[in-house]
């Protein structure tokens with residue numbers, strides 16, 4: 001039986017939502033404080049996903065300034081109805097608290113509309129288009145209900161498609177199946193005349209689970225599916241390669257099957273660094289409701305291909321080009337900045353190739369927009385390297401590579417100068433905001449290769465000039481894990497440049513950036 005490899009989208013892509021239009025599937029994920037926001041992917045087979053664009057791609061569609069990297073844009077839902085794509089999402093923990101918004105587009109690649117703010121409390125919004133053409137908005141919020149077994153409450157209101165405003169009464173739908181746990185990530189589906197409300201419970205960590213309820217009318221009353229949880233790895237033990245599964249969205253295929261996308265993580269010895277990734281799971285509808293992974297009862301690293309999909313879809317993914325020499329007219333879709341665009345700080349050199357990084361006084365340690373671009377780490381075994389030319393004029397100027405978990409937790413391998421003006425490459429680790437200089441080596445040339453090797457044990461940093469290669473040191477992998485750093489994101493690896501205002505303007509030239517996966521059974 002032809003199979004494919006899970007995850008279908010590796011690296012930090014949590015809270016997946018999927019819809020189908022004819023033969024085409026579209027998927028969105030959370031993007032937190034990274035910019036552009038809400039990546040949109042396209043697929044014809046549910047297995048191979050290609051980046052298409054972003055929903056939040058113009059500034060200032062939404063302001064992410066001042067936010068922790070794990071706050072910001074959470075859990076979008078994508079739907080398509082009569083020629084229009086709809087995405088609803090929340091800007092969580094922003095300056096005005098949590099703000100729920102809706103954006104529309106006729107082409108999922110964009111341009112997307114400016115966000116329309118919805119008067120909606122809570123997070124994890126979703127839309128359900130019923131057969132009569134009415135559109136129902138659901139989300140989860142703090143419960144203030146005597147029946148609530150936990151802090152979460154799923155609620156619903158109608159969305160008026162003309163005015164794009166919520167209208168009519170609020171319907172309280174459900175408080176979950178697992179007493180005491182927060183219920184979130186609701187999506188409504190209609191099957192054989194019944195409405196199914198599928199949610200996540202237990203939190204996005206090891207107790208994560210999929211639960212369900214159903215009703216005869218879209219607004220309820222919903223009764224709990226007694227089989228809940230319908231999918232969880234919470235009891236599978238630490239040897240299970242995929243953990244924390246939950247937060248599903250379902251899609252029907254043209255061949256008549258149903259599949260779910262779910263988030264999950266691949267820990268090693270109890271910690272994960274790549275973030276929550278997207279896994280694909282078969283679903284079978286029965287008179288009692290959906291059955292997830294009917295053959296195995298679990299999300300697996302190898303899964304049968306959806307019906308009607310050619311075996312070629314299951315072959316190992318062709319990774320994108322290893323080398324980015326920045327010869328395009330824009331940065332590729334894999335590149336992100338923090339909390340807003342960096343057009344004035346990180347610039348392509350048209351015609352010539354390469355990248356200019358203008359050092360910014362904003363360091364990586366704040367919640368602003370530093371001169372930084374990074375891409376998700378999607379492979380555990382990996383070599384990232386960059387050829388960079390930079391001559392600092394003061395020790396407060398630095399430019400180089402960063403392995404970035406958050407503004408409090410990251411490592412930098414930077415070109416700078418010491419107090420006597422001698423050029424150095426310096427490896428620094430920052431944990432909980434406290435920086436520790438781990439190693440420094442004098443460099444003879446202003447142009448060097450900075451490199452980092454990642455594997456199961458950690459990250460090892462090197463500097464190379466034309467004649468020598470020096471290893472500065474290693475940082476153990478758990479240092480960058482979500483378990484240690486907290487929050488909701490995985491590692492980004494990228495380029496940055498920072499310098500104090502007194503040191504004056506300075507630029508670093510990046511010739512190229514390589515992202516080279518190393519063959520590994522773990523992907």
Ligand code: 6LW
Pocket residue numbers: 014015030074075123124184185203204247488
């Ligand atoms: C997401 C919610 C969650 O909105 O994490 O723990 C949030 N639960 O479902 C961010 O991914």
